[in-house]
Amino acid sequence: METSELIEKLVLIVVLFAVTLGIAAYATYFERKVAAWFQDRIGPDRAGPFGILQPLADGGKLFFKEDFVPEAAEKWLFILGPGIAMFTALMTGSVIPWSTNLTLFGQDIALQVADVNIGILFIMGFLSIGVYGIMIGGWASNNKYSLFSAVRASSQMISYELAMGICVIVVVMMTGSLGLREIVDAQHGMNWNVFYQPVAFVVFFICALAETNRAPFDLPECESELIGGYHTEYGSMKMGFYLFAEYVSLFISSAVISTLFFGGYNFPGMDNFEGNTLAILGVVAMFTKTFIFVFIFMWIRWTLPRFRFDQLMHLGWKSLIPISLINLLITGLVIAFNEGWFK
């Protein structure tokens, strides 16, 4: 690997890391603001103008809290849990293509940290590992509420990953590739997957809500039953990592939804631009779509009540999986018909 390429990738990684963390930090602020608007309140407005320094104040507070490990806890796993949650949440961002290639200093720079040809599998894999952070943290706390929460989280993940995977397969079937770059390029202009696969989009969206443990599927951490669930025993920045990881995965999920179904960095009329202008407009388009989804996630959270656990299981196994399977079958038949299999 050439030195220039190494530097390019390093810069890209650092930028992505910083941007993801920054957006996650401001997602916490934005969440509180959105909640306030929906409830006819003002929200945080004391730290800085309009309260924009609130995330810094929150983070600073968490750092200065006492960092303790409960006596009965499994010490190393207790420390490992939030680390895994944060690590996996951040890793998924690495394969998402943020825009077309940017030309800087005579170099063609791909705005994607790693263009692996199994991109979407990579994301699914890391999303699945993400539940280990919750499971290990919940188990190591040696608290019955945390354990309940860990059990709930894992069974919820397993139930919803199936339907989610089938929806991804539908998209992959239409593109013929697992690489995210190819999936996005196939949706050139306004040729977005959501117009061909609305059912897959709805199912995928519901599953994404469940995978990120957001309301109405926030059973692992439901305050009214489990006192906060897997992070009951956590304090200081360890708890901050869990809360933060949730917002990172909220951001990444929104990015994945816009990549798979809403054309990623594609936007109508993109053929009129080229080169760096196109790349920058692509970034803008990508982030606009992502933020719209972040907002919709929050909108749903502050509207819908939480599911009961049996309802959650019924919805996952009895509704979403059959719907996505039928959708898969129909898509397969249509593709086969178009390829001339029935002639």
Place this chain on the structure above:
Amino acid sequence: MNTMQSLTDRKKVVSKKEMTFMEKLYLPAIIGGMWITFKHLFRKNNTVKYPEETREFAPVYRGQHVLKRDEEGRENCTACGLCAVACPAEAITMVAAERVKGEENLYREEKYAEKYEINMLRCIFCGLCEEACPKEAIFLTDRIVPSNFERDEFVYGKDRLVEQLNDRIDITKRQHTGKRSKI
């Protein structure tokens, strides 16, 4: 069969009918709910930014007491003790004294309260002292008794209860609550 008249018009008969297909989909109901919350985005908020803005108290608000002076600046209180008798929390104590020559500009009548104390921790702010007072001497105002770390700081003596000559406390709101027609 005894049919009781319903007290409100919000009575609802519980029905256990099967959900229709559209209802089972849940999506129409979810979108309806999201529309309701969306409308709240554009609603004006009701927040009062407290330390900067304060909400005006209702005229019937009962806060910290004041011992009034008359127009010439003489204390109204004659230490009759009716407020202390009326007080259900037994928060009021007083010591009476006789007015001597030369104090006519300080006290309105021949007898006055040498010491007058209200224990604000005992007081339940019911306003019965105000109703019992025949001399229009004690009133509850819209001021809030501030919090404190020391218990004995809550026993308010005459230094904190009697209004200052140059800083009269307005009690007209209390006079117009319907209980009193004239002063």
